[in-house]
Amino acid sequence: MTPAPHPTTTTATDDDRLRRWRLVLGGGDADGTGRALTGTDAAMDGALAALYDKAPRGRERSAGLGGSAPSVARWLGDIRRYFPSSVVQVMQRDAIDRLGLSTLLLEPEMLEAVEADVHLVGTLLSLNKAMPETTKDTARAVVRKVVEELEKRLATRTRATLTGALDRSARISRPRHRDIDWDRTIRANLAHYLPEHRTVVPQRLIGYGRASQAVKKEVVLCIDQSGSMAASVVYASVFGAVLASMRAIATRLVVFDTAVVDLTDQLDDPVDVLFGTQLGGGTDINRALAYCQSRITRPADTVVVLISDLYEGGIRDEMLKRVAAMKASGVQFVALLALSDEGAPAYDREHAAALAALGAPAFACTPDLFPEVMAAALEKRPLPIPAA
16 A cells, blocks of 8 residues: 655745845845744844845945935844854945945944954055044054954964974074084984984084074065955055064065055054055056165075065156066065955056066965065075966
C-alpha cells in the first residue's frame, strides 16, 4: 500500500531563505517572495530602504533619510543597532556617496553617531578646511580612535620586520663571539659535521654587527594627497609615525598636490600629520620628487617611497629623469599606486610602464604587505610585488 503524500509545508530553512531574499529585494510588487516583514526585520528593511531605495545624487529620488540632521542621527543609530560594524561602515560610505551627506559630518552630533573607519577619516580630512571650530575637537577624536587602532594592528609587525632587515644588512663575516648568529652559522657549516665528535666545526662564522644608535637608513615617504588617495594618506601617515619611532631609521614625510608640504616635524603624532594634509586639488609629482631629491644626503642608504596614482599634472619627462637620477645615485625607489585595502586602484598606466622601464615597478600594496616591501627595499633585494 502506497503511503499518502505529506502535505506541502514551508520549513524553517525555507522561511529564513524567503526572509533574506525579501530583505535583499526590497519588497514591492516585483520581489516575488510574498514574504511580509515584522518587528526587527521590518526596521532593518526600513533602514535599508532609506538608503538604497533612493537614487544617487543627480537623479530622481524617492524615499530617503530626509533633510534634517535628527533623522540622519536616528538612521545612524538604527543601522548600528541592526547590522555588524563592517556592514555599518559600508552603509555609511554609501550614504555619503549616494545622498551627499558629507556636510552633515560637520556637525558634532553626527560624528558621535558614526562608526569610525579609514574611509570616514578620509572624508573628514577632505572637509577639514570647511569644518567649524565646534566640530574640530570631535573630528580629531574620531580620527585618533581610528589611528590608534591602526597603530595597534600594524606597529609591532612593522618594527619587527624592519629591525630584522636592518640587522641582516649589518651582518658581518668575522663577528665577535657574542655577536655570532649561531642558527645561521650552523646551517651554513653542516657540510663540516664530524660524526665521531657529533659536532659541527664551523669554517665560516656569521653574525650581526653590534647594535648601534646611529642611523643606518633613511626613508622618505612622498605622498600624493589628491582626493582619490585618501585611504593611502591615512595608512602612510600611520606607517610614517611607526618608522619615525625607530632609532635606526631617519624618516621624512612629504605630502603634495600642486604644492609640497614637509610634515616631518609632526611625525610623533600621526593625527597632526593627517590634519596637516589637504585632500583634493591637482598633482605635481615632479615638484614633490625635486624637493625629496634635494633632501637626500646619503643616496646609497636611502629609500624613497612614492605613493601616488601617477596622474601627473606637472612635467612628465622631468619626473622620470628625477627617478632615473635618484636610482643612478644609489637610492632605492619604490612606487606604490595605493597603500590601502581597497582593491585594484585606478592609475596612469603609461607612467607606471615608464617607471617600470627605469627599474622602478609601480604596484598597489596592502597595509599588511607594506612591512615586507620596506624590508626588501632596505636590504636592496627584489620587492615582493603582488600578482596583478
